[in-house]
Amino acid sequence: MLVKTRAIIIHSIRYREADLIVKAYTQSSGLKSYLVRGVLKSKKGKLRASMFQPLTLLDIEANHKDKGTLESFKEAKVNPAYQTLTTNIYKSSIAMFLAEVLHQAIQEEEQNTSLFQFLEESFLWLDANEKYANFHLLFMVKLSSFLGFYPHQYHPDLPYFNLLDGEYQLDDTNKYCIQNENSELLKQFLLVNYNTASTIKLNQVKRKNFIEMLVLYFELHLHGFKKPRSLDILHQLF
Template structure:
C-alpha cells in the first residue's frame, strides 16, 4: 500500500557498504523501519542520506506492507527545515539523547496523531528558542501522558513521589521515590508550559539527578525500555 505521511527520524543504521536501515515514527502508521538500498553510494539520487539525521521532520512516500518487515521509501522531502537543532552543540547533544529516548519508548505500528503532533511541535519549539537547558526534562515528563503513565495529580502537596506507583505519597517505602529539591523541581515542571521553562532555575546536579529519576520512571513503566547510551554525552555538554 502506498502511503504519503509525515515522519520523524528516530535512528539510522548503516547496512552493508551503501545502505541504511532507518527507524521513523510516522504520523499515519506509527513506528516504521525502512531499508534504503544504495542511499550512501548515490550522490545524484533523489533520496539523500542527509535527510535521515536524528529527529529530522520529513514527508515520505512509502510502500507499507504492514507485515512487521522493513518497508520501502520511494520519495522524501524535508517537511520542516531546522535552523539550529543539528548545528548548535547543546541542541545537537539533546537531539541525539531525545531521539534515543523516543526510539527506546515507541514500539507500536499504529497511528497516534496526538503523540506525533506533540513531538513535532516540541522539536520546532526547541529549534527556535535559546533557553533550552530544561527542555529535555519537561519534554520527557509530558511524554509520559501519551504513554499512559503521567503522574497522578492527587495529593500534590505530599512530600514524596513514588516512581513505581506514579503518584504523590506521604510516606516512604522500598519503591524508588523523589523527594526534597528534586521533587520541588518535578512539581514545578508539572505546572508550567514550554514558554515558562526558563523560569525554573536549577543547578547542574539537580538537573542530572532529576533526569536520572525520569529515565528510571520510563524504565519502570515501559516494558522493553533501554537506558540511552547518549546520556553521558548530554551530561558532558551540560557540565
C-alpha cells in the same frame, strides 16, 4: 499500499555497504522501519543520507506492505529544514538523547495523531527558541503522558513521589518513594510549558540528578528501557 504521510526520523543504522535501515514515527501508521538502498553511495539520487538524521521532519511517499517486514520509500522531502537543531552542538546533543529515548520508548505500529503532533511541535519549538536548557527534562515529563505513566494525584502538600505507581502520596510505601529535591522539582515541571520551563533554575548537579530520576522512572515503566548512552554527553554540556 502507497502512503503519503509526515514522518519523524527516530533512528538509522548502516546496513551492508551502502544501505540504511531507518526507523521513523509516521503520522499515518505509527512506528515504521524502512530499508533505504544505496543511499550512502548515491550523490545524485532523490534520497540522501542527511535526510535520515535523528528527529528530521519529512514528507514521505512510501510503500507500506504492513507485513512486519522492512518498508521502502518512494519519495522523501525534508519539511521544514531545521535552522539550528543540527548546527548548534547543545541542541544537536539534546536531539541525539531524545532520539535514543524515543527509539526505546515507542514500539506501537499504529496511528497516534496526538503523539505525532506533540513530537513535531516540540522539535520545532526547540529549533526556534533560545532558552532551552530545561527542554529535554520537560519533554520527558510530557512524553510520559502519551506512554501511560504521567504523574497523577498531584497535590502540593503530598511529600513523597512514588516512582513505581507514578503518584504523589503522604507516606513512604516502597523503595521507589522519594522525598527530596527531585520530587519537588517534578512538581514544578508539572506546572510549566516549554516557554516557561526556563524559569526553573537548575545548576549542573540538580539537572543531572533530575534527569537521572526521570530515566529511572522510564526504566520502571517501560520494559527493556535502558539509560541512553548519549546521556553522559548531556551531563558534560549542561
